[in-house]
Amino acid sequence: MRILIATTQVPFVSGGAETLAQGLCDALRFAGHEAEIVAVPFKWYPPETILDHMLACRLLDLTESAGTNVDLLIGLKFPAYLIPHPNKVLWILHQHRAAYELWEHPLGDLIHAPDGVQIRDAIRHADRQIIPDAKAIFALSRNVAERLERFCGIQATPLYAPVPHAEKFYCASAEEYLFYPSRLSRAKRQSLVLEALSLCRQSVRVRFAGAAEQPAYLEEIRTEAERLGVHERVEWLGTVTEEDKWRLYAHALGVIFPPVDEDYGYVTLEAMLSAKPVITCADSGGTLEFVRPEESGLIAEPTPESLAAAMDYVWENRNHAKLWGEAGRRHYHNLNVTWPETVRRLLS
Amino acid sequence: MKLNWFSPLPPAKSEIAHYTARLLPVLAAHAEITLWSDRTEFDTELKKYAEVRCYRPEHIPWVDLNRSDMCVYHMGNSAHFHSSIWQVSRRHPGVVILHDTSLHHLFVEFYWDQLEDPHQYLAQMEYYYGEAGRRDASEFYMGTAHDIYYMAKQYPLTLLAVGNALGVLVHTQGAFEIIKHAGCQPVAYAPLPFAGEPRPPRHQSLKSLSESNVALCRLIVFGFIGDNRRLDTLLDALAGLPARNRFHLNVYGQISNEDSLRAKIYALGLDELVTLHGFVTEAELDAALATAHLAINLRYPSMGEASASQLRIWSYALPSLVTQVDWYATLPDDAVAFVRVEHEVEDIQAHLNAFLNEPARFDAMGKRGRQLLEEHHAPETYVQSLMNVVAAAQDYRPHAAFFKLAQKTGQDMSEWMTPAAFDRAREKVAGEIAAL
Numbered sequence: 001m002r003i004l005i006a007t008t009q010v011p012f013v014s015g016g017a018e019t020l021a022q023g024l025c026d027a028l029r030f031a032g033h034e035a036e037i038v039a040v041p042f043k044w045y046p047p048e049t050i051l052d053h054m055l056a057c058r059l060l061d062l063t064e065s066a067g068t069n070v071d072l073l074i075g076l077k078f079p080a081y082l083i084p085h086p087n088k089v090l091w092i093l094h095q096h097r098a099a100y101e102l103w104e105h106p107l108g109d110l111i112h113a114p115d116g117v118q119i120r121d122a123i124r125h126a127d128r129q130i131i132p133d134a135k136a137i138f139a140l141s142r143n144v145a146e147r148l149e150r151f152c153g154i155q156a157t158p159l160y161a162p163v164p165h166a167e168k169f170y171c172a173s174a175e176e177y178l179f180y181p182s183r184l185s186r187a188k189r190q191s192l193v194l195e196a197l198s199l200c201r202q203s204v205r206v207r208f209a210g211a212a213e214q215p216a217y218l219e220e221i222r223t224e225a226e227r228l229g230v231h232e233r234v235e236w237l238g239t240v241t242e243e244d245k246w247r248l249y250a251h252a253l254g255v256i257f258p259p260v261d262e263d264y265g266y267v268t269l270e271a272m273l274s275a276k277p278v279i280t281c282a283d284s285g286g287t288l289e290f291v292r293p294e295e296s297g298l299i300a301e302p303t304p305e306s307l308a309a310a311m312d313y314v315w316e317n318r319n320h321a322k323l324w325g326e327a328g329r330r331h332y333h334n335l336n337v338t339w340p341e342t343v344r345r346l347l348s
Numbered sequence: 349m350k351l352n353w354f355s356p357l358p359p360a361k362s363e364i365a366h367y368t369a370r371l372l373p374v375l376a377a378h379a380e381i382t383l384w385s386d387r388t389e390f391d392t393e394l395k396k397y398a399e400v401r402c403y404r405p406e407h408i409p410w411v412d413l414n415r416s417d418m419c420v421y422h423m424g425n426s427a428h429f430h431s432s433i434w435q436v437s438r439r440h441p442g443v444v445i446l447h448d449t450s451l452h453h454l455f456v457e458f459y460w461d462q463l464e465d466p467h468q469y470l471a472q473m474e475y476y477y478g479e480a481g482r483r484d485a486s487e488f489y490m491g492t493a494h495d496i497y498y499m500a501k502q503y504p505l506t507l508l509a510v511g512n513a514l515g516v517l518v519h520t521q522g523a524f525e526i527i528k529h530a531g532c533q534p535v536a537y538a539p540l541p542f543a544g545e546p547r548p549p550r551h552q553s554l555k556s557l558s559e560s561n562v563a564l565c566r567l568i569v570f571g572f573i574g575d576n577r578r579l580d581t582l583l584d585a586l587a588g589l590p591a592r593n594r595f596h597l598n599v600y601g602q603i604s605n606e607d608s609l610r611a612k613i614y615a616l617g618l619d620e621l622v623t624l625h626g627f628v629t630e631a632e633l634d635a636a637l638a639t640a641h642l643a644i645n646l647r648y649p650s651m652g653e654a655s656a657s658q659l660r661i662w663s664y665a666l667p668s669l670v671t672q673v674d675w676y677a678t679l680p681d682d683a684v685a686f687v688r689v690e691h692e693v694e695d696i697q698a699h700l701n702a703f704l705n706e707p708a709r710f711d712a713m714g715k716r717g718r719q720l721l722e723e724h725h726a727p728e729t730y731v732q733s734l735m736n737v738v739a740a741a742q743d744y745r746p747h748a749a750f751f752k753l754a755q756k757t758g759q760d761m762s763e764w765m766t767p768a769a770f771d772r773a774r775e776k777v778a779g780e781i782a783a784l
Contacts, residue, residue: 048752048753048756051749051750051753051784052753052756054784055753055757055777055780055781055784058780058781058783058784059776059777059780082784104415111410111411111414111415112410112411112414113410113414114408114410114413114439114440115439115440115441115749116410116414117413117414117440117745118441118514118745118746118748118749119749120414121742121745121746121749122745122746122749122750122784124746125746125747125784126746126784129783129784130783130784
């Protein structure tokens with residue numbers, strides 16, 4: 001089949017969604033199909049721009065390319081999943097969250113716009129109208145599926161994404177640090193980790209890997225670390241190579257990942273593949289579909305005190321950390337999250 | 349249901365402020381209300397029913413508006429009371445309750461005096477009325493032709509007030525006919541509400557007035573007294589009436605040209621028969637209405653409003669004279685006495701004489717007015733209509749966003765496409781917007 005993967009692209013910003021799209025593309029090709037990624041640039045401010053982009057997607061004709069049919073369109077992200085196609089399958093990574101669960105959240109931006117509620121209603125209306133046109137609707141996680149049902153009354157089947165290069169992750173002797181790999185942003189809550197670090201009784205150290213979503217944020221968070229007096233116990237590694245990432249996972253004592261209501265959370269699965277315990281928070285969303293408290297990690301309340309206690313525990317109880325990590329790896333393998341299986345389900 | 353309610357508030361000298369205060373107890377039973385005012389002074393009694401917040405149009409907490417179910421904006425013809433409200437409504441669409449259909453005064457004051465930007469005024473006139481509108485507006489601005497009354501009649505600028513609305517509620521059938529096809533938003537008509545509170549009996553029956561040749565018939569005029577209240581004409585009519593000494597005219601409210609009015613009263617020899625009370629408290633006005641015998645509620649030209657003053661008159665079962673135009677002309681002829689625009693003095697004099705000779709008819713007229721008030725202007729019914737409009741506006745909200753998108757897209761396309769290409773593309777684009 002000739003398959004197009006429709007997603008959105010925020011220029012100069014790359015993360016799990018881009019990794020997933022490429023992984024899917026590679027997997028489809030490996031399965032013998034012709035596959036391409038069509039990435040539509042997306043800007044969400046001012047809010048009226050969102051409607052422009054929705055219309056732009058609706059006006060795209062991807063039924064053919066260079067005179068030959070496109071047999072299947074797989075839509076991943078808003079507003080690209082609005083692109084019309086007679087044979088469309090959706091694997092929704094997330095909707096436009098500012099119009100849904102982040103509407104009244106401090107991280108939401110749409111509610112601050114003068115016509116924010118009108119734009120919100122327009123997005124929700126379009127989603128309700130157009131998403132059901134797809135032949136099949138999958139969601140990246142139970143979390144994403146539950147949001148879709150809660151806000152739009154649309155049912156989707158959770159379909160987990162395999163970790164890219166899963167075979168490259170390994171476990172090695174634990175060194176004196178917790179590892180937090182993720183782009184630096186308020187939603188990822190590196191600041192919460194810093195606050196927790198300042199309350200730790202143990203000499204916990206944290207290595208952060210990832211670029212700042214906005215350059216100013218790196219400066220902000222570095223300043224915060226200094227203010228809290230923890231700057232000598234953290235390292236800001238920035239963007240790391242894949243090899244470095246695997247190594248950093250392998251030698252970590254544990255992985256800390258407490259984002260706000262994460263859609264899915266590759267980090268959790270990467271930690272599990274590396275046989276490392278995961279420390280997350282009760283409101284971290286998708287991570288909770290994988291972390292089993294005191295079996296493969298710890299689930300703290302989203303407060304500095306609770307998170308600090310969890311970090312201290314892992315730091316102090318290395319044997320538990322090791323056992324939890326190994327349990328996490330077994331759990332990952334039991335999930336049977338592989339590209340061949342994912343492709344089979346998307347195309348079935 | 350959470351509603352943000354943008355309205356003048358008492359003690360503002362605005363009938364819409366009084367309307368809000370009267371409606372609030374009933375409204376608050378149906379929704380959680382936040383009142384928004386661009387003044388810091390307001391009647392603290394309002395806080396029994398609603399939170400009151402002050403705002404400036406350049407600093408609006410949009411989060412708080414977005415958190416509510418709907419914003420309701422009251423539009424009247426005074427920039428002093430309504431320009432701030434209009435500015436907010438332009439940025440955050442909501443339901444507009446249109447108290448006047450002719451709003452040219454509002455926009456002249458806003459663009460000329462407040463914004464000091466007549467170019468925007470001219471641009472709006474061109475947008476809504478084309479080249480002819482712009483030309484007349486230019487001449488009006490330059491002072492070379494037309495007056496405000498001509499401009500208000502020819503170019504009411506109603507759509508400038510409601511163009512961004514998600515729903516519109518009007519108080520006259522005439523306004524409904526103007527607005528209903530103007531856009532795609534839901535439009536509803538509901539008679540202006542007025543709580544018909546129990547009133548004390550009249551101090552002196554009208555019958556006894558006719559039996560006594562000396563008893564004074566108390567006439568009352570109240571509200572904001574501008575030229576359109578026809579007070580000059582009333583004075584002319586009274587002055588020419590042989591039985592004029594049987595009447596005393598009490599005028600309550602702010603008078604726009606008080607000095608010239610006083611001069612006229614004196615010149616006509618009416619200084620013993622006319623008292624200008626000026627602005628008084630609501631309690632004082634109520635007392636005056638309770639002891640009045642006949643109300644004079646003339647309006648010409650009208651701004652397309654339904655008259656809360658008329659409802660107040662009816663609440664006292666007072667007979668009244670009204671000008672036979674617009675909303676007033678739709679009133680039953682057994683509930684008011686009509687004064688024709690072309691025969692004002694003649695009709696006023698005829699009615700005043702009839703009042704002396706047929707008091708029973710006027711008594712019945714007042715009672716009929718009270719009956720109409722109770723049957724058609726109950727606040728509870730009005731609030732239900734308003735809630736229906738709010739619900740319809742909520743449903744319409746995403747569609748309004750798509751209509752704006754269509755407008756913007758069409759404008760963009762027309763700037764760089766040939767007409768033929770635009771025609772071809774327009775259908776496809778419209779279809780896809782409709783699909784959203």
